[in-house]
Amino acid sequence: MSEGTRQQPQNPFGQPIKGVSLWTDAWRRLKKNRMAIGGLVLVTLYSLLSLLAPLLPIHSYKHQVLSHQYLPPSLTMSAGQLLCAREEERLLDAAKNSGRPSLNDEEKEELARFTQTIENETMVFDGRTVSIHRNRYLLGTDALGRDLLARIIYGGQVSIAIGLVGTLTAVLIGLIIGALAGYLGGTFDYISMRVVDVMYGLPYMLLVIIFMAIFGRNVINLFLCLALVSWLTLSRVVRGQIISLKNSEFVQAARVVGATTGRIVFRHLVPNTLGVVAVFTTLQIPSFILMESFLSYLGLGVQAPLASWGSLVRDGVDGMNNYPWMLFFPGLAMTVFLFSMNFLGDGLRDALDPQSKNRL
Amino acid sequence: MTKYIIRRFLGLIPTLFIIITLSFFIIRIAPGGPFSEERAIPKQVLDNIEKRYHLDESLLKQYGRYVLDVLRGDLGPSFRYKDYDVNHYIGISLPNSMVLGLISLTLAILLGIGTGLVSATRQNSTLDYLSMSVAVIGISIPLFVVGPVLMYVFAMKLNLLPTSGWIMSGDSWKTMLMPVLTLALPYFAYIARLSRASILEVLRSDYVRTARAKGLSESVIMIKHVLKGALLPVVSYLGPAFAHIVTGSIVVETIFRVPGLGRHFIQSALNRDYTLIMGTVIVYSAILLIMNFIVDIVYGFMDPRISYR
Numbered sequence: 001m002s003e004g005t006r007q008q009p010q011n012p013f014g015q016p017i018k019g020v021s022l023w024t025d026a027w028r029r030l031k032k033n034r035m036a037i038g039g040l041v042l043v044t045l046y047s048l049l050s051l052l053a054p055l056l057p058i059h060s061y062k063h064q065v066l067s068h069q070y071l072p073p074s075l076t077m078s079a080g081q082l083l084c085a086r087e088e089e090r091l092l093d094a095a096k097n098s099g100r101p102s103l104n105d106e107e108k109e110e111l112a113r114f115t116q117t118i119e120n121e122t123m124v125f126d127g128r129t130v131s132i133h134r135n136r137y138l139l140g141t142d143a144l145g146r147d148l149l150a151r152i153i154y155g156g157q158v159s160i161a162i163g164l165v166g167t168l169t170a171v172l173i174g175l176i177i178g179a180l181a182g183y184l185g186g187t188f189d190y191i192s193m194r195v196v197d198v199m200y201g202l203p204y205m206l207l208v209i210i211f212m213a214i215f216g217r218n219v220i221n222l223f224l225c226l227a228l229v230s231w232l233t234l235s236r237v238v239r240g241q242i243i244s245l246k247n248s249e250f251v252q253a254a255r256v257v258g259a260t261t262g263r264i265v266f267r268h269l270v271p272n273t274l275g276v277v278a279v280f281t282t283l284q285i286p287s288f289i290l291m292e293s294f295l296s297y298l299g300l301g302v303q304a305p306l307a308s309w310g311s312l313v314r315d316g317v318d319g320m321n322n323y324p325w326m327l328f329f330p331g332l333a334m335t336v337f338l339f340s341m342n343f344l345g346d347g348l349r350d351a352l353d354p355q356s357k358n359r360l
Numbered sequence: 361m362t363k364y365i366i367r368r369f370l371g372l373i374p375t376l377f378i379i380i381t382l383s384f385f386i387i388r389i390a391p392g393g394p395f396s397e398e399r400a401i402p403k404q405v406l407d408n409i410e411k412r413y414h415l416d417e418s419l420l421k422q423y424g425r426y427v428l429d430v431l432r433g434d435l436g437p438s439f440r441y442k443d444y445d446v447n448h449y450i451g452i453s454l455p456n457s458m459v460l461g462l463i464s465l466t467l468a469i470l471l472g473i474g475t476g477l478v479s480a481t482r483q484n485s486t487l488d489y490l491s492m493s494v495a496v497i498g499i500s501i502p503l504f505v506v507g508p509v510l511m512y513v514f515a516m517k518l519n520l521l522p523t524s525g526w527i528m529s530g531d532s533w534k535t536m537l538m539p540v541l542t543l544a545l546p547y548f549a550y551i552a553r554l555s556r557a558s559i560l561e562v563l564r565s566d567y568v569r570t571a572r573a574k575g576l577s578e579s580v581i582m583i584k585h586v587l588k589g590a591l592l593p594v595v596s597y598l599g600p601a602f603a604h605i606v607t608g609s610i611v612v613e614t615i616f617r618v619p620g621l622g623r624h625f626i627q628s629a630l631n632r633d634y635t636l637i638m639g640t641v642i643v644y645s646a647i648l649l650i651m652n653f654i655v656d657i658v659y660g661f662m663d664p665r666i667s668y669r
Contacts, residue, residue, distance in 0.1 A: 201375045201652070202382070203645050205607040206625075210383060210637060213629035214390035290502055297504045297611070298626050310504070317508045317615070321516050331505035338500035346496075 026275075029351040036347020039340035046337050050157035059147035061154035062305040065123065065132050068145035073138060073325050080118045080133030087114050140325045142315060148326065152333050155307035159334070162223055162308070163289040169227040170288075171281055174234030175270060181235070182242030183265050193239070196232050204229040205291070212300040222301050226291050234280050241273040275352040282345035286338045293334065309334040365657060372649045379645045380430065380638070384423055387634055394439035394632045413439060430642065436635035440628070446639035450621065454643065456526055457613070457620035461605050463536070464543040468601075471544075472551025473594065477587070479552070480559035491552065498549025503608050507542040507615040514538065524617035539616045543608050547601050551594055558590040565589070588662070595659050602651040606644050 011017050030036055049056070071082050091107050103111070123132045139148040181189040208225045215221055245251065246269065254264050293310025295301040302308040309330055316327030395401065395409055410416045414425060429436055435446035475495070479488040515523040515538070525535050562568060563586060571581045610622035617623070621640055628636040 198375065198378060201649065202379055203603055203606060203641070203648050205603070206641055206644055207383060207386065209610075209626065210629050210641070211386055213626060214387060214632070286500070293502060294504065294607075294611070300626070313505055313508070320508055320512050324512060327508055327512065331509065335497075335501045335505060338502075339496060342496055342500050
């Protein structure tokens with residue numbers, strides 16, 4: 001049958017019916033959900049920021065300028081101006097303590113000298129001479145004089161990357177085990193589902209904490225640990241889906257044609273579970289990031305000079321009484337991201353819900 | 361029924377055994393030990409210490425000895441804190457953790473179901489949107505951000521509450537308020553969303569329509585028909601909730617300096633304090649398993665579609 005003679009499906013009134021695939025239908029419904037689209041936009045923005053981090057005009061996340069410790073966030077003033085203001089305040093305080101309302105000439109001269117030094121001081125970074133005090137730190141600096149904005153962006157890069165790669169690994173493991181268990185049944189099904197049962201019963205976060213504390217605290221271990229415990233739910237869900245699909249006509253047809261087990265499972269059955277998998281993935285990423293930052297917060301995850309949102313919050317907590325911005329900005333950055341991810345996941349779940357098919 | 365309960369209860373024992381075995385070997389295989397310090401200890405001294413704690417025996421023999429001790433109810437001496445045994449430590453810290461966890465969970469369940477009910481009955485109202493936004497924030501914002509922010513605002517800036525500590529008498533609510541709220545928030549949020557969704561579903565079901573058609577009063581329908589059916593997903597969420605409360609309380613206890621079981625968990629793992637970590641893991645796991653067991657049984661009582669064989 002050539003393309004030209006192929007018959008358009010028609011409804012009883014003779015009008016052509018246009019087939020709507022699962023994904024176009026879902027996308028149409030997702031577009032109507034404003035919160036989900038807002039979430040999608042924010043998530044995209046975050047991903048772009050952390051992907052393009054090396055190209056952005058921000059400071060390095062690990063350059064330490066020790067004289068720039070704990071500078072408060074400022075949109076307008078450069079580091080030098082902040083330092084001068086701080087010095088002036090210090091001198092004024094000292095003057096007030098000795099009973100004078102303003103600075104005397106000697107102190108004014110000291111301030112002028114300080115300003116002069118600040119203006120002329122340079123540092124050599126990567127072979128280039130930079131007048132460091134012209135730097136602006138929009139979100140302030142941390143205990144070692146590192147730019148907080150850069151650390152939040154690079155920390156986001158680490159957190160999002162771990163969340164994404166970890167979730168994909170977990171999805172891959174869960175998908176393969178769930179699909180094979182569902183399709184093959186029998187011993188493989190029995191053993192793998194018993195393993196899942198037992199692992200569900202384990203307080204695995206406790207085991208992960210112990211594991212991280214005892215074996216090296218690094219990104220690879222962290223990622224392995226979390227991926228190994230995150231596939232359980234998905235494997236159960238996929239298994240259920242596969243079991244309900246495996247006796248349908250299209251699978252029998254494939255079997256009659258002589259398709260191998262692998263082909264039936266991965267070409268015919270697995271694509272039909274992708275809706276569930278997509279929802280699971282978007283909801284798993286925030287929980288993965290939460291677990292990662294939880295461990296980093298406990299000091300068991302990403303180690304300095306690398307940062308992740310969790311370790312930034314931890315650094316912030318230590319000095320929050322005097323330097324609250326170190327706690328608020330990383331916390332805010334993280335919360336907004338998780339918030340958008342959750343909204344996106346919810347929206348996707350509603351959009352992909354088969355009961356709402358062809359509904360607006 | 362009784363038979364099922366007994367069998368299910370006996371099934372907990374192998375799981376606990378797996379947990380003990382797994383954590384024992386994870387801890388022991390790792391490099392470093394409780395007595396390896398930066399300052400070198402004379403070999404003779406080290407040998408004597410190791411002999412005192414049976415660390416010179418083979419791993420399997422130590423494992424056997426440990427399991428027998430646990431069966432006798434003895435969790436051993438702490439390796440790092442001299443003259444301090446694990447049973448004693450658990451005895452003084454567990455009550456604090458239990459109070460913290462149980463109050464938080466009760467609060468989360470009651471408030472969560474209440475919010476879910478209000479939201480579902482007034483679907484798409486301003487109140488509904490408001491409480492569901494709070495719920496999504498509650499799910500998205502991590503414990504370790506909520507805790508310090510609360511502490512910063514209410515203890516450091518407004519001076520309304522003490523920053524940390526834990527007093528279990530008299531004026532105690534002041535020290536308990538922030539830890540309890542911090543720990544309860546995510547579970548409150550989750551339960552509110554869960555119960556809203558399931559109440560909405562039940563409200564659309566045939567048996568509720570029948571009840572309405574019979575002319576039953578709205579409050580009877582809500583309590584006897586809707587809530588009973590809608591609570592099932594909430595009950596089944598309680599199992600995972602207990603597990604999260606346990607890990608959450610480790611953080612909350614650290615932030616607010618609550619003298620609970622979790623406060624020294626990380627440090628004891630870093631110190632390689634073998635018996636103290638093992639003891640904590642065993643207690644936590646036993647609590648979790650028993651809670652899950654209770655949830656299962658309650659679920660069976662509530663859902664007439666489940667029958668025990």
